[in-house]
Ligand SMILES: Nc1ncnc2c1ncn2[C@@H]1O[C@H](COP(=O)(O)OP(=O)(O)O)[C@@H](O)[C@H]1O
């Protein structure tokens with residue numbers, strides 16, 4: 001209960017910090033890196049819905065992000081479609097392909113599902129790499145137009161693009177907050193806890209899991225579409241499973257199955273990677289042990305750990321109050337008896 | 339209330355339940371007993387739709403429910419608990435229970451996106467139901483505790499509460515008193531009687547004979563998947579086949 005009262009001010013402060021960030025950042029490069037972290041966070045928030053809340057490890061997530069990015073790349077560069085139309089189509093196409101992929105893959109459970117989606121992701125990668133005529137193959141797509149301006153606002157520099165990405169990040173978190181705090185979100189969590197129990201509570205397993213899958217691929221598609229308009233160059237490698245593993249790392253560090261975990265993880269790990277740039281590939285020597293320590297001592301991630309402490313403290317103080325009350329009433333009883 | 343007709347379930351070469359025909363009456367406590375591996379849990383899995391029977395029929399409340407999915411059976415009013423209950427340890431006890439009543443609500447994904455009145459009413463009803471069943475099982479005081487922090491016996495009660503939150507007509511309890519001390523077992527037995535007073539029908543699997551004999555109105559005995567006897571506790575206690583297969587001479591004498 002007490003967590004609720006200061007959650008709103010905390011969120012307002014965080015949002016204010018995000019808004020002033022470009023003004024205090026030392027140079028545009030920092031703004032660029034932060035924008036990328038936000039885009040990856042949007043994708044990770046989507047992955048967290050199917051992985052963290054519903055308990056299904058989908059390893060094709062980067063593939064769906066690539067589908068979104070390529071939809072924008074192909075439509076804007078080769079067919080002259082306006083950016084925002086392509087943006088909407090990117091989300092829809094990812095979700096539609098996600099629907100069919102989900103329908104197929106979610107027949108499998110546990111590890112089998114994960115291995116199947118690993119193959120789905122690799123198929124997406126192969127299709128992008130081999131289908132030269134449509135996707136420009138290994139060369140990738142260059143010169144993707146930046147998001148078109150809306151009214152008087154232009155998105156042609158790093159600053160304005162930062163705010164555009166921030167806007168979509170807030171929107172994504174807001175919608176996700178609605179979903180996971182609703183009865184539907186509780187149904188997702190019930191499936192993660194145990195599919196047998198969820199089913200006996202009247203939850204239609206297949207329908208609910210497919211819905212979570214489609215929503216998560218929709219997020220991936222939109223994140224990919226933003227990425228295409230922001231980085232303006234895309235290649236087949238973005239569909240590789242190693243990018244899914246990056247997102248999984250964001251989720252694990254920040255807090256699996258928590259609303260803000262993926263965002264916190266994306267920001268922390270992006271900046272850690274940046275600051276260890278000088279180590280080149282040896283930075284994995286730092287990363288690996290850090291991740292292991294974190295999973296050992298904070299298996300719920302940073303936010304998960306913090307939230308657990310909040311609930312424990314609230315329960316303890318409630319118990320204290322009850323004990324005090326009963327001590328008081330028993331003392332009164334003694335007095336009246338005497 | 340609940341009838342099985344020639345119910346059979348084979349797993350490959352093994353027949354876990356063989357040609358069982360029996361019925362459970364409304365508002366009674368029915369018990370299924372038998373040695374380990376007798377097919378008791380499999381019987382529950384068949385009734386709750388988790389396994390499709392190899393042959394035979396299941397009739398619930400006059401309706402043939404053979405072959406329905408578990409979520410469909412649940413909506414008709416069959417609730418169950420499992421031998422071990424998986425709660426979401428990182429959430430509070432109350433939070434664990436709210437989803438239990440969702441099957442009686444109608445809001446969809448679009449209600450979630452637009453935060454409609456229907457959704458808010460549904461969520462309110464689910465929360466109220468969770469509080470009601472938590473009170474019913476006597477656990478209101480741990481409502482805001484993490485599920486990870488409650489005792490084994492409290493977990494059993496939460497599992498009962500979760501089943502009750504679905505507004506069932508019949509509750510199937512799989513070894514509700516497993517891993518619980520004798521005193522707590524008495525408490526759980528009292529809770530089962532309370533469910534009957536509320537108008538529910540109970541069917542339970544249990545190994546604790548004292549509890550069964552004092553609680554059950556009707557007992558069904560399974561052995562190697564076959565029903566070897568059914569009847570009142572007195573009839574079961576004096577049944578020669580049951581004594582040989584399961585109870586042993588000690589218990590029959592008592
Ligand atoms: N899903 C399954 N697949 C294969 N065999 C099973 C399955 N479920 C149960 N069995 C077998 O069926 C028999 C009955 O098991 P069960 O119903 O769990 O017994 P009980 O609950 O009476 O101890 C056992 O031999 C068990 O190994």
Ligand SMILES: [Mg+2]
Nearest residue numbers: 378379380421
């Ligand atoms: Mg069993």
